[in-house]
Amino acid sequence: MSLLLDNQFKELPPDKSVDTKLFLDTVSHIPAFFDCLGSTVFSVIKSDINGNITKIRGVYMKDPAKYVTLQDILVAEREAHAAEWPKVGATLALMWLKRGLRFIQILLQSLADGDRDENNPNLIQVNVTKAYQEALKKYHGWFVQRIFQAALHAAPYRSNFLKALSKGEEVKEEDCLANVRQFLVNYTATIDAIYDMYTDLNAELDYTV
Amino acid sequence: MSLLLDNQFKELPPDKSVDTKLFLDTVSHIPAFFDCLGSTVFSVIKSDINGNITKIRGVYMKDPAKYVTLQDILVAEREAHAAEWPKVGATLALMWLKRGLRFIQILLQSLADGDRDENNPNLIQVNVTKAYQEALKKYHGWFVQRIFQAALHAAPYRSNFLKALSKGEEVKEEDCLANVRQFLVNYTATIDAIYDMYTDLNAELDYTV
Numbered sequence: 463m464s465l466l467l468d469n470q471f472k473e474l475p476p477d478k479s480v481d482t483k484l485f486l487d488t489v490s491h492i493p494a495f496f497d498c499l500g501s502t503v504f505s506v507i508k509s510d511i512n513g514n515i516t517k518i519r520g521v522y523m524k525d526p527a528k529y530v531t532l533q534d535i536l537v538a539e540r541e542a543h544a545a546e547w548p549k550v551g552a553t554l555a556l557m558w559l560k561r562g563l564r565f566i567q568i569l570l571q572s573l574a575d576g577d578r579d580e581n582n583p584n585l586i587q588v589n590v591t592k593a594y595q596e597a598l599k600k601y602h603g604w605f606v607q608r609i610f611q612a613a614l615h616a617a618p619y620r621s622n623f624l625k626a627l628s629k630g631e632e633v634k635e636e637d638c639l640a641n642v643r644q645f646l647v648n649y650t651a652t653i654d655a656i657y658d659m660y661t662d663l664n665a666e667l668d669y670t671v
Numbered sequence: 672m673s674l675l676l677d678n679q680f681k682e683l684p685p686d687k688s689v690d691t692k693l694f695l696d697t698v699s700h701i702p703a704f705f706d707c708l709g710s711t712v713f714s715v716i717k718s719d720i721n722g723n724i725t726k727i728r729g730v731y732m733k734d735p736a737k738y739v740t741l742q743d744i745l746v747a748e749r750e751a752h753a754a755e756w757p758k759v760g761a762t763l764a765l766m767w768l769k770r771g772l773r774f775i776q777i778l779l780q781s782l783a784d785g786d787r788d789e790n791n792p793n794l795i796q797v798n799v800t801k802a803y804q805e806a807l808k809k810y811h812g813w814f815v816q817r818i819f820q821a822a823l824h825a826a827p828y829r830s831n832f833l834k835a836l837s838k839g840e841e842v843k844e845e846d847c848l849a850n851v852r853q854f855l856v857n858y859t860a861t862i863d864a865i866y867d868m869y870t871d872l873n874a875e876l877d878y879t880v
């Protein structure tokens with residue numbers, strides 16, 4: 463089901479630059495993650511994220527030799543679209559994509575850390591809410607926040623979610639969480655590097671949708 | 672803003688057949704209607720409806736001479752995809768599209784009829800809810816119904832909605848509603864004809880999403 467854990471991110475080089483092609487190839491497996499949330503309506507989120515990836519890939523493909531790293535893209539777009547930047551092109555797409563990736567990261571980390579509601583140990587609302595608050599909430603107006611509250615009720619059970627992460631195989635919970643922890647190492651480092659890049663280039667925006 | 676009232680549907684011929692090209696050309700102005708609901712998150716619905724139209728147009732373009740009427744498409748697909756039909760191709764896309772069109776029809780009709788919540792005369796929740804209950808609710812599972820409830824709070828004020836229907840011009844409410852009534856004549860007849868066609872061909876499904 464989820465190919466998430468099968469497609470590990472690569473270790474970053476010492477300068478923390480993110481190789482565009484490697485990033486795109488690995489991140490394109492992420493949207494399938496939303497299938498393991500169960501309901502087909504999560505396809506809305508899947509297609510938002512897919513749209514971000516398509517936008518970034520479109521820019522990259524125009525000149526792969528020029529856009530070797532993600533930073534190359536942001537810097538080139540800053541020059542080309544001075545007036546609108548950073549609310550433009552792949553810079554905007556990656557700005558949102560990284561938030562979705564951060565949401566997934568925090569959700570998985572929270573599960574791996576064993577955060578849970580002791581009264582409802584098989585629910586993941588507490589983990590999903592934590593991820594939402596840290597990664598997305600401040601970029602959502604009251605309306606989308608309300609949609610999130612409604613969507614939260616459709617979150618899968620913890621056991622089903624972990625099973626889906628293991629492609630539906632009966633894996634021991636501890637083994638699945640060990641895989642998650644392994645996955646998180648380079649995944650988290652990559653996302654952190656992208657966030658740092660947005661800070662360094664002063665490319666982050668905080669408007670709400 | 673909304674080009675809805677500028678793009679009138681044509682009167683149907685006596686046999687109530689719907690010309691595919693005319694239908695597609697007129698209906699392609701409908702998605703812009705969702706812009707006048709205000710919030711950008713309604714773009715989710717807009718793109719669902721756009722997807723339906725694109726799917727039908729794709730089938731039509733393969734052989735315009737063969738698919739002169741919408742019924743021609745359904746009958747051809749019934750033969751070509753006996754096993755899956757009607758949950759396939761343009762038949763499925765039009766099945767859903769007509770529900771979105773019916774939603775809009777009932778909403779506009781209810782406004783034209785003067786249905787309103789006397790305690791909150793400038794709210795259209797009562798009209799939107801009526802349209803939802805009659806056109807869509809039975810095809811939505813509890814989760815999407817819940818999303819609808821949340822979305823309902825983002826419905827625009829009646830005065831703003833009517834203004835948007837008049838492309839932002841200051842038109843007298845009665846003049847705007849007269850335009851709506853005019854628009855509804857052929858629009859309603861076209862949707863009724865499509866519903867009748869689904870009944871006659873036994874092409875209607877009632878699964879929920």
Ligand SMILES: CCCCCCCCCCCCC/C=C/[C@@H](O)[C@H](CO[C@@H]1O[C@H](CO)[C@H](O)[C@H](OS(=O)(=O)O)[C@H]1O)NC(=O)CCCCCCCCCCC
Nearest residue numbers: 507513514517554555558562565613614671712715819822
């Ligand atoms: C019948 C009733 C129907 C009622 C109507 C329903 C309306 C439903 C609305 C659902 C909202 C879905 C979430 C999508 C939100 C998106 O609006 C935002 C911003 O999206 C960005 O916007 C930019 C412009 O500002 C560019 O277009 C970006 O595009 S660009 O590539 O062109 O530059 C685009 O990604 N993305 C986001 O907030 C990212 C969301 C990531 C989500 C992560 C997981 C959350 C999981 C929750 C699980 C419980």
Ligand SMILES: CCCCCCCCCCCCC/C=C/[C@@H](O)[C@H](CO[C@@H]1O[C@H](CO)[C@H](O)[C@H](OS(=O)(=O)O)[C@H]1O)NC(=O)CCCCCCCCCCC
Nearest residue numbers: 503506610613716722723726763764767771774822823880
């Ligand atoms: C950060 C938090 C994020 C949380 C996650 C949020 C999730 C949000 C989910 C929003 C749901 C949006 C509504 C879309 C619903 C759609 O699922 C349905 C069925 O859609 C159909 O499905 C078929 C397969 O079964 C084919 O794919 C059709 O596609 S095909 O062309 O390929 O055959 C497709 O249209 N369309 C519908 O129900 C139609 C909806 C029309 C709506 C009319 C107006 C309602 C206005 C309400 C105003 C108040």
